[in-house]
Each structure stands twice: as C-alpha cells, then as structure tokens.
Amino acid sequence: MLRALSRALAAQQSLLALPQLVxxxxxxxxxxxxxxxxxxxxxxRQRLPSAWRPYSAAAExxxxxxxxxxxxxxxxxxxxxxxxxxxxxxxxAHENGVELEGACEGSLACSTCxxxxxxxxxxxxxxxxxxxxxxxxxxxxxxTDTSRLGCQIIASKDLDGLVVRIPSATRNxxxxxxxxxxx
Numbered sequence: 418m419l420r421a422l423s424r425a426l427a428a429q430q431s432l433l434a435l436p437q438l439v440x441x442x443x444x445x446x447x448x449x450x451x452x453x454x455x456x457x458x459x460x461x462r463q464r465l466p467s468a469w470r471p472y473s474a475a476a477e478x479x480x481x482x483x484x485x486x487x488x489x490x491x492x493x494x495x496x497x498x499x500x501x502x503x504x505x506x507x508x509x510a511h512e513n514g515v516e517l518e519g520a521c522e523g524s525l526a527c528s529t530c531x532x533x534x535x536x537x538x539x540x541x542x543x544x545x546x547x548x549x550x551x552x553x554x555x556x557x558x559x560x561t562d563t564s565r566l567g568c569q570i571i572a573s574k575d576l577d578g579l580v581v582r583i584p585s586a587t588r589n590x591x592x593x594x595x596x597x598x599x600x
Contacts, residue, residue, distance in 0.1 A: 479502065480501070481501070481574070482500055482502065482572075483499070483502065483572050483576055483577035483578070484497060484499060484500075484577055484578055484579075485497070485498055485499075485500045485509060485572070485579045485580075486498075486579070486581070487510060487532075487581060487583060488535070488580065488581070488582045488583065489515075489516060489582075490559075490584055490585040491516075491583075491585045496513065496514075498510075498513040502572050502573060502574065503571065503572060503573075504571070504572050505523060505567065505568050505569065505570060505571055505572075506530075506567035506570045506572070506581065507523050507530045507566075507567040507568040508523070510567060515583070516583065517530050517532070518530060519567065519568060520587075523568035524568075525550065525553060525566070525568065525569070526553070527556075528553045528554060528555075528556040528557035528587070528588060529588070530566050530567035530568050531557035531558065531559075531560075531564060531566060531567070531584055531587065532564070532565060532566070532570070532582065532583055533559070533561050533564050533565075533582040533583075534565060534570075534580075534581055535580040535581065535582060536579075537563060539576060539578075539580075540563040542575050543565060543570060546566075550566055550569050553566060554566065556588055557584070557587075558584050558587055558588050559584040559586070567581070
C-alpha cells in the first residue's frame with residue numbers, strides 16, 4: 418500500500434511539473450525552428466504556389482523589369498513584355514493580355530500555365546522543379562525536356578531575354594475553356 422501511494426504521489430508531482438518541462442523544451446525548439454526558417458528563407462518562397470508567394474519588397478519597389486517573349490503555338494504570334502522582378506510568368510502574362518490559361522490561378526493545382534523554355538541556357542538558370550510541379554507537368558499537353566509551369570517561373574535579373582512557347586492546347590480538368598481573370 419505504501420508503494421502504491423508513493424507511486425501515485427510521484428505521478429502527481431510529475432504531472433504538476435509537466436507545464437514547466439514543456440516550457441523548458443519549447444524554448445530551444447522555437448529557437449531551432451526560427452534558425453531553420455532564417456536559413457531557408459531564400460528557398461521557401463520558390464516552393465510556394467505563386468498565389469501564396471509574397472513578392473520581394475525590394476524587387477517590387479525597384480521597378481526593375483526584364484524582357485520576356487511569349488510565343489503562341491496556336492497562331493504563331495509573339496509578344497515581348499516587360500516583366501517586373503518578383504512576379505511569376507503567369508501573372509505577367511495575365512497583366513499583358515497573353516493567352517496563358519492558369520485555371521488554378523497559380524495554386525499549383527493544374528497544368529494549364531505550361532510553358533516551354535526555348536533556350537536550354539535559360540532553363541538551366543531556373544530553380545529545379547519540385548515534386549508538386551513535376552506531378553502537374555506530367556498532366557501537361559505537349560510536355561518537353563524544358564517544360565515548366567508559368568506560375569513557378571519568377572522574373573529575376575538572370576532571366577532577362579527569356580523566350581517561352583505556349584503550347585497549342587491545355588488540359589483543363591476543371592472546366593474546359595475556363596479562363597480566369599486576374600485580380
């Protein structure tokens with residue numbers, strides 16, 4: 418009986434000490450998480466779908482742009498536009514009247530903003546596509562070795578002069594022919 422009472426008292430003391438233990442353990446964990454976030458700050462933005470990706474305030478305020486050429490395979494037309502640094506090609510296309518569908522509005526849930534980077538040199542400058550983008554590209558019409566989703570290509574200085582082709586068709590799984598309007 419004395420042992421049972423002793424164990425019950427020890428368990429009660431452990432439970433009373435639990436909030437202090439949790440607080441002591443949480444502080445180092447929070448510091449570790451903050452350090453990990455700071456270390457990965459440059460890459461996490463690239464992994465977010467463009468609808469959720471915050472712009473670089475410095476890039477947006479600078480007003481700097483790069484030249485991007487969109488070639489439409491449907492009618493053979495070309496349109497050269499100035500893309501503000503920090504914006505996705507999907508956003509740039511919508512702002513400039515380029516027919517690049519983007520049915521999911523850049524949330525990485527479709528392949529309708531599929532573009533083909535014409536120059537391997539520019540393709541090699543892009544961050545590697547993550548698994549989510551590759552899964553969507555598998556659904557894209559006319560997939561090539563230099564295919565990417567326009568919502569995942571972010572305008573940066575080293576992409577000045579980029580030329581992309583827009584395939585002649587898309588596979589819009591939601592509503593065939595739906596074209597979202599930019600907000």
